[in-house]
Amino acid sequence: MRERKKSSAVEVSSVKKKKEKKTKDNNEPREQKEKEESQSIMKQQKNTTSRSKKEKQRKTTEDYESLRESELSGDEVHGTDRDVDNADDHHEEDQTDGSEGHRGVEESDSSEDEVAPRNTIGDVPLEWYKDEKHIGYDISGKKITKKERQDKLASFLANVDDSKSWRKIYDEYNDEEVELTKEEIRLVQRLLKGKAPHTDFDQYADYVDWFKYDDALHPLSNAPEPKRRFIPSKWESKKVVQYVRAIRKGLIKFDEPKEEEPKFYLLWGDDSSAAEKAKHLAYIPAPKPKLPGHEESYNPSLEYIPTQEELNSYQLMYEEDRPKFIPRRFTSLRSVPAYENAVKDSFERCMDLYLCPRVRKKRVNIDPETLKPKLPSRKDLKPYPVACYLEYKGHKGAVVSISTEASGQWFASGSTDGTVRIWEVESGRCLRVLEIGEAIQYVAWNPLPELPVLAVSVGQDVLILNTGLGNEEEQRRVKDLLHVETPTAPDDNMASIVSWLQHDKLDGIRLRHFKMVSSVEWHRRGDYLSTVMPAGESRAIFMHQLSKKLSHRIPFKLHGLPVSSVFHPTRSIFFVSTKKNIRVYDLLKQRLIKKLETGLKEVSSIAIHPAGDNLIVGSREGKLCWFDMDLSSKPYRVLKCHPKDITNVAFHRSYPLFASCSDDCTAYVFHGMVYSDLNQNPLIVPLEILRGHTSSNGRGVMDCKFHPRQPWLFTAGADSVIRLYCH
Amino acid sequence: MDMNIETPEDQNEENSRRVQVRFKTKLKPPQKVPSNSIAIPSNLTRFGLSSVVNNLLQAVNPEWKSEPFDFLINGELVRMSLEQFLLAKGISAEKVLEIEYIKAVAPQKEEEPSLHDDWVSAVDGSNPGFILTGCYDNLGRVWKAGGVCTHILEGHCGAVSSVNIIKSDVCFAACAGLKYVTVATASKDQTLRLWKVCSGSWDCTISLWRTNDSDAAGNQVSIKKRKGNNQVEEPQLEGEAISTLVGHTQCVSSVVWPQQETIYSASWDHSVRTWDVEMGKDLSDIFCGKALNCIDIGGEGSALIAAGGSDPILRIWDPRKPGTSAPVFQFSSHNSWISACKWHNKSWFHLISASYDGKVMLWDLRTAWPLSVIDSHKDKVLCADWWRGDSVISGGVDSKLCVSSGVSIQ
DSSP: OHHHHHHHHHHHHHHHHHHHHHTTTTOHHHHHHHHHHHHHHHHHHHHSOHHHHHHHHHHHTTTSOHHHHHHHHHHHHHTOSTHHHHHHHHHHHHHHHSTTOHHHHHHHHHHHHHSOOSOOOOSOOGGGGTTSSEEEEOTTSOEEEOOOOOOHHHHHHHHHHOTTGGGEEEETTTTEEEEOOHHHHHHHHHHHHTSOSSTTOOTTOOOOOTTOOGGGGSOSOOOOOOGGGTSOOHHHHHHHHHHHHHHHHTOSOOOOOOOOOOSOOOTTSOTTOHHHHHHSSSOOOOOOOOOOOGGGSSSOOGGGSOOHHHHHHHHHSOTTTSOSOOOOOOSSGGGOOOOTTHHHHHHHHHHHHHHSOOOOOOOOOOOHHHHSOOOOOGGGGOOOOOEEEEEEEOOSSOEEEEEEOTTSSEEEEEETTSEEEEEETTTOOEEEEEEOSSOEEEEEEOSOTTOOEEEEEETTEEEEEEOOOSOHHHHHHHHHHTOOOSOOOSOHHHHHHOEEEEOSSSSEEEEEOSSOOOEEEEOTTSSEEEEEOGGGGGGOEEEEETTTTEEEEOOOOOSSOEEEEEEOSSSSEEEEEESSEEEEEETTTTEEEEEEEOOOSOEEEEEEOTTSSEEEEEETTSEEEEEETTTOSSOSEEEEOOSSOEEEEEEOSSSSEEEEEETTSOEEEEEEEOOSSTTSOOEEEEEEEEOOOOOBTTBOEEEEEEOSSSSOEEEEETTSEEEEEEO | OHHHHOOHHHHHHHHSOEEEEEEEOSSOGGGOOOOSOEEEETTOOHHHHHHHHHHHHHHHOTTOOOOOEEEEETTEEOOSOHHHHHHHHTOOSSSOEEEEEEEOOOOOEEOOOEEOSSOEEEEEOOSTTOEEEEETTSOEEEEETTTEEEEEEOOOSSOOOEEEEOSTTEEEEEEOTTSSOEEEEEETTSOOOOOOEEEEOTTSEEEEEOOOHHHHGGGOOOOOEETTEEOBOOOOOOOOEEEEEEOOSSOEEEEEOOSSSEEEEEETTSEEEEEETTTTEEEEEEEOSSOEEEEEEETGGGOEEEEEESEEEEEEEOTTSTTOOSOSEEEOOOSSOEEEEEEOSSOSSEEEEEETTSOEEEEETTOSSOSEEEOOOSSOEEEEEEETTTEEEEEETTSEEEEEEOOOOO
């Protein structure tokens, strides 16, 4: 409507211009004025709306007759655009009526009400009807057809011919031409000049003071202005000072202009994005149901259809493992039956959403490989025993204990069949069989290479036997050493516990104890040996000196059943393991140095690193403890590897290797590197599981010992075979 | 019709490609085939080639009895089908292929084993007339062919671990049984002669022992030859070692003295060392990472070192190759420790190895597979040697001395 108004106004102005051109000759100055006026009005028309223009009009005609005003307002109420025309009509009427005055206008107002606008389309853009044949509808709903438009040439010719053509205006809304009367033109001209539209309106009439009264001289209140109106407020200034100080101190911070966040958002983004999480405290989106795939189609491809075999295999599955949906083929969509589980499925989905507690799992994104300890590869730790090439067969019972000779040429083995055998390592030949006649508990070869003597524990005896190896001179010395004179009894008490006797059958000494001897251990010098009697209580551990044929009781309290003992490889320190703990004694100072707490249920064996600072302990529950005695009295590392009892553990004398053997018929080989740098902890790497033995009476591998020079491991099995694992 | 009558074999031959070959040999005329080239199917294996050659020989000489041959292409023995071999070696099949054939090296027959009382620990067959064995029952024995024991050498109080024949008419036994070395020689001329010998031992050293001819004169002992009581009475000759070669860190398991001035030794400390006799120093050492049991020198220019040890791999080094101690050949068909290895004294390519898995294998350097496996022992084989150039003798834990004869090496 506004646009229409503008366009009509523009037309008016153009009309006016034409007229001005025509009247150019008559009077120059006037025309000049008119031009300026028209320009200014055009600007106004462009800038202001019709309503504001009307109000301007109203302002200019402030003292216009009140009725006239009401007429204009009535126009407004109607909201039609006929007001100008109507106004013109009125002017015409005014003109015709002459001095008829305000009454006539009132009548015309009513008559104007009767003339309704022809077109009833309302306030819609006329462009909507641009392509139609009609321009709108009249009051009875009939289409108002467009008139035939003259072509440009014809209209031009008509304009030239018709002298009144400049007064014609095209009314787009009603699709008709309106010819302005002379009075209307004059009115327009006056308006353009900024004058009152009617000539009889006096712009500068005398002022009528409607509010004039007699006591106007006196003010309503005679009270004088209070002083506070003229002085600045004290509290305000205090407050101001307070604020100023606060600002200077930086207590009051002014809000920085907020950076406007971008209003757009990711339309297809995931609901549970990080931004979403930040906004809502604990919003966990419900799990989305699985979307149907190809197999849910009513006519899926053949590869989705399960074969009869697959269907049968589904029947064998557990209920929860079975696929929920079995694809089937239908020739058409209408042959698809109703889904029988629809209600159940949606119910379950609801239950899932409702009942299933949703917890945000904090998943730490760590590569599991990085969590593994950085161990060197096994290839770099060669050599270590890998494969069994040699077997030493000959024993008839389980081989309980083995011991290697210091040079590594021979080794001895003791078995439950009552024999001790001495073997050649290289060829697997049994050099000698020593018939003892009773189940052997333990064999230990003297660590001195020039003293080929074997200590064997059998029941309550410990036999020190000559192996018969070595050259003649050595044999002579051994024979001297193994000779016991008639048993002297310096101390009756002692004699009842341990007695030194000459062995009758075999070439050697018999040390008679008062209880079963479980293990024998040589001191590194080859002169002392210690024996352990688990049932001996306070006299459980003895120290024997071979050269003087003397025995001593270890003067320490043990607090537990002793299992085995071991000498420190370099210092005069002695380790005794009880079932739970390991006690470390200083033999020179005769006192307890340390107590190592294994935390195991039952210790079965103990071995010491050749450097002397590290200790491994095997237990009946299959655990292996590594003690670093510099670190603490607790195990440095506990290796849980064997499923059954560990029967024995062993360190290699020169290679960084240690091994454990167990009743599960395996022996484990580990790399155990001890660094001379005290800051570096020992490195333990599992290397190899050696299998090959068979179980016999629930026992597997009974003993394991390393070859003293080669990285080879001897294992003694309950299956009466000794195996040598080589690198 | 002709097309239909074709036999399946013919079709196979049609399907496979044909190769133009020419057979040549260094064998003597009755085994020589005409040297014109023939086309044979490329899928023939060694057996097929052998039958082709036998057919050709039969065509020349109708009385020819077929025998197995081995085939060499570019100095390598053919051990797969001809086509695969050519593909593997990248040899063109377009040209006429020259195939050299030699007699297949395999023992033809097993002789009756000679039974001992205990484990046979050492054997020597360097004299074509007899075999000398050492045994764990402290005796040395001299055997004639056919399992007849002619002499029993008595005198050791420990197991004999090594025997050696020095000259063709003199036999010599050294025992390192119990850390002292007894040197004893006995000969048919009923004199004892003592020679300069060397020995390795468990005390990580190699000792050189000099024995003088002059001493021998006073040590003449007569051999009483009686029925059922063959004995050699011998003196104990305790000499001082003239020099000791120290350098090994573990027991010296084997020594050989092939030339006047150098001694080779293998040890459990994983090394093979070469010693200069005069200087008493080691010239070079080769480390192999395994404890070594046996060593022998032979092959091309008598310079290759063969050694076996505590793993199933027989390694061969070439000490002339500069800058490397990697073995030039590795034969790994055994299953257990290798206890003995010996080069053939004439051939550059052939050697035998004995292993604890009870097998003696015959190797040719020109192929990685054993030429033949002698599986006559029931238990560990402890020693093996060549005898007369065409037999392999071996002794083992089953107390037998096995002789496999008929190995034809040119």
